[in-house]
Amino acid sequence: MLFGKRITKLITITVLTLLVVVSSAGAATFKLGGLANLKSGYGQSMVSGTALAIKEINAAGGVDGVTFSIDWQDTESSAATGRMAVQKLIFDTKIDALIGCHGSTVVLAVEGLIAENEIVEMAMGSASQVTQLGNPWLFRVREDDALTAKVLANFTVNELGLTKIAIFHMSEQYGVGGKDNTVAALAEYGVEPVAIEAHNQGDVDFSSQLLNIRQSGAEAMILYSGIPDIGILIKQARQLIPGIEILSSSVGATAPAMDVAGEAGNGVYAVVSYSEDNPDEKVQKFVQAHVEEFGVKPYDFFDPLAYDAVYLLAEAIKIAGSTDHAAVRDALHEIQGYKGATGLEYYVQPNGETINELLLIQIQDGKHQVVDTIKG
Amino acid sequence: MDIQIVMQQVISGLAIGCIYGLIALGYSLIFNAVDVVNLAQGSFVMVGAFVYGASFVRSYGWPAFPAFAGLIIVMAVFGMVCEFFFYRPLRYAHVRTKLVALLALSMLLNNLALIIWGPYPMGLEGPFGTKVLSIKGATILYQNIYIIAITILLLILQFYIFFHTTLGKVLRAVAQDKDTASLMGIEANQAVSFTFAYSSILAGIAGMLIAPVFTIGTGLSQLGFMGFGACIIGSFTNVSGALIGGIILGLFEMFSASYISSLYKSAIVYLLIIAFLLMRPQGLLGKKEEVSGL
Numbered sequence: 218m219l220f221g222k223r224i225t226k227l228i229t230i231t232v233l234t235l236l237v238v239v240s241s242a243g244a245a246t247f248k249l250g251g252l253a254n255l256k257s258g259y260g261q262s263m264v265s266g267t268a269l270a271i272k273e274i275n276a277a278g279g280v281d282g283v284t285f286s287i288d289w290q291d292t293e294s295s296a297a298t299g300r301m302a303v304q305k306l307i308f309d310t311k312i313d314a315l316i317g318c319h320g321s322t323v324v325l326a327v328e329g330l331i332a333e334n335e336i337v338e339m340a341m342g343s344a345s346q347v348t349q350l351g352n353p354w355l356f357r358v359r360e361d362d363a364l365t366a367k368v369l370a371n372f373t374v375n376e377l378g379l380t381k382i383a384i385f386h387m388s389e390q391y392g393v394g395g396k397d398n399t400v401a402a403l404a405e406y407g408v409e410p411v412a413i414e415a416h417n418q419g420d421v422d423f424s425s426q427l428l429n430i431r432q433s434g435a436e437a438m439i440l441y442s443g444i445p446d447i448g449i450l451i452k453q454a455r456q457l458i459p460g461i462e463i464l465s466s467s468v469g470a471t472a473p474a475m476d477v478a479g480e481a482g483n484g485v486y487a488v489v490s491y492s493e494d495n496p497d498e499k500v501q502k503f504v505q506a507h508v509e510e511f512g513v514k515p516y517d518f519f520d521p522l523a524y525d526a527v528y529l530l531a532e533a534i535k536i537a538g539s540t541d542h543a544a545v546r547d548a549l550h551e552i553q554g555y556k557g558a559t560g561l562e563y564y565v566q567p568n569g570e571t572i573n574e575l576l577l578i579q580i581q582d583g584k585h586q587v588v589d590t591i592k593g
Numbered sequence: 594m595d596i597q598i599v600m601q602q603v604i605s606g607l608a609i610g611c612i613y614g615l616i617a618l619g620y621s622l623i624f625n626a627v628d629v630v631n632l633a634q635g636s637f638v639m640v641g642a643f644v645y646g647a648s649f650v651r652s653y654g655w656p657a658f659p660a661f662a663g664l665i666i667v668m669a670v671f672g673m674v675c676e677f678f679f680y681r682p683l684r685y686a687h688v689r690t691k692l693v694a695l696l697a698l699s700m701l702l703n704n705l706a707l708i709i710w711g712p713y714p715m716g717l718e719g720p721f722g723t724k725v726l727s728i729k730g731a732t733i734l735y736q737n738i739y740i741i742a743i744t745i746l747l748l749i750l751q752f753y754i755f756f757h758t759t760l761g762k763v764l765r766a767v768a769q770d771k772d773t774a775s776l777m778g779i780e781a782n783q784a785v786s787f788t789f790a791y792s793s794i795l796a797g798i799a800g801m802l803i804a805p806v807f808t809i810g811t812g813l814s815q816l817g818f819m820g821f822g823a824c825i826i827g828s829f830t831n832v833s834g835a836l837i838g839g840i841i842l843g844l845f846e847m848f849s850a851s852y853i854s855s856l857y858k859s860a861i862v863y864l865l866i867i868a869f870l871l872m873r874p875q876g877l878l879g880k881k882e883e884v885s886g887l
Binding site for chain 2: 419420445457473
């Protein structure tokens with residue numbers, strides 16, 4: 218009888234232990250690493266976008282019981298710091314996937330590390346090289362700069378009917394890449410820029426470059442700059458070159474850029490992947506959820522892009538039925554036509570691109586007026 | 594060479610030069626009083642822009658005059674607090690120690706600004722909006738005329754305080770020899786505290802004036818380097834020299850960006866500053882025995 222009781226106890230303990238193991242296995246966590254310049258507005262947008270997505274997913278019980286967590290590391294916009302941050306995320310935090318970085322320089326610096334360690338990276342750098350590397354672990358949840366340049370060149374030449382075009386870019390990789398892509402895109406229409414000017418990040422006075430552009434007789438100016446530089450630049454351009462058409466990459470249409478430009482921003486065209494003024498139901502639902510969670514509207518496009526990046530991973534886990542890194546990577550390629558908070562549909566390409574359409578907007582009184590949706 | 598373009602370049606160079614000169618006035622004031630370059634002066638300008646533009650005007654919706662009065666009070670207290678914690682404990686230390694402390698203060702202020710006001714830059718509408726004055730095809734912002742006028746006014750005020758008031762004599766006496774000044778019954782600590790307060794007010798006014806032209810953001814602190822450069826060119830010890838140095842710097846920057854390289858304009862400007870340090874370290878208006886800079 219005594220022996221029988223012991224056996225019963227052992228069986229009970231074994232069953233309970235198995236239950237704990239099974240239940241804890243059911244509550245697996247998919248660990249994300251976040252990579253951004255956390256002192257920048259872009260970085261903060263990515264933090265809030267991912268936080269909102271993770272909160273929603275976890276509140277709904279996760280994806281097939283898999284919940285999400287994220288560990289953010291600051292890149293300080295430096296490739297070297299970015300590499301160290303990714304090493305920490307891979308070897309200390311033991312992440313399953315990486316969100317970021319918003320800067321292509323950092324993305325290109327860490328892409329080897331994520332491939333070696335088989336970590337899916339949802340990158341947000343817009344340089345064309347990002348998806349030309351042939352890295353199967355690298356996906357981009359942002360528009361390609363080349364696509365932006367094609368849309369801007371096409372619209373300026375064919376819709377506005379202007380051929381005297383100047384390019385004004387910042388001297389960092391984003392600006393130089395944008396300039397090169399635009400020169401190539403304009404060449405397809407037989408147009409050569411009448412002026413190409415550059416500035417350094419953080420510059421506050423652009424008078425000399427703008428006067429050179431004025432002297433060139435340019436009718437339109439295409440901008441690739443950063444925040445807050447682009448807002449000041451637009452302000453000064455309106456004063457020194459009245460009447461010139463101003464077109465910009467997505468940065469010119471962000472809330473901080475429009476805030477700095479003020480009235481001068483009226484009439485500026487921009488190519489964006491997201492507009493909070495887009496009446497699309499999913500966009501408005503995201504904006505509302507953001508306001509409820511943080512008390513403010515999303516500041517820029519990185520907010521919904523980071524939000525969508527988390528949901529794309531969740532979708533891939535659902536398709537794969539597993540959190541195995543290779544399975545998630547392969548499942549991402551099966552995502553075709555996923556409607557995101559940006560209002561765009563994500564079609565994952567073999568090279569890792571996910572966005573193939575953009576919005577052309579015009580700024581009026583600090584708001585976006587959608588002019589067209591353009592497929593790549 | 595198009596005369597309209599040259600005229601525009603001169604006007605734009607003068608406007609940016611006056612901004613540098615205005616910041617340089619703050620450097621000059623502290624240097625004259627305590628013989629130390631306030632490496633946090635650029636950050637003081639940034640704090641002034643944030644306090645006036647981000648807090649008083651944008652957040653609280655205060656009209657221009659109450660916001661200006663509030664700025665003066667806040668910046669005066671802020672300057673005295675900075676002096677009390679970052680200069681006074683080190684007043685007898687080596688000049689290098691004081692410089693490191695002020696550099697640390699600058700970094701601290703930049704990071705505090707990020708925490709308090711966030712990383713997003715903000716725009717601010719000036720009293721004249723974006724209205725411009727056109728003179729024979731050249732355009733000048735009314736805000737820039739306003740900056741030039743206020744800068745000249747502050748220069749005259751500073752000149753008057755330093756050389757025609759008892760307070761100025763006290764400040765100069767403390768700057769020359771604190772111990773002897775104390776023996777003569779001068780409250781040296783109070784005088785230095787006042788100097789920091791006044792310099793902080795000047796920086797606050799500079800921040801208030803330039804916020805509508807540029808933006809409100811932590812990047813404003815970098816303008817401090819140009820104010821520093823203006824003092825090297827003009828003189829740290831001569832009040833007018835600060836403004837003249839600023840104008841030379843502004844014009845040189847404008848013309849080098851237009852005719853040499855816009856991309857390397859900062860490097861070219863620093864070459865000019867280095868040339869002054871090598872060939873005329875006391876600055877254009879400084880006396881020969883003085884060594885400008887540190």
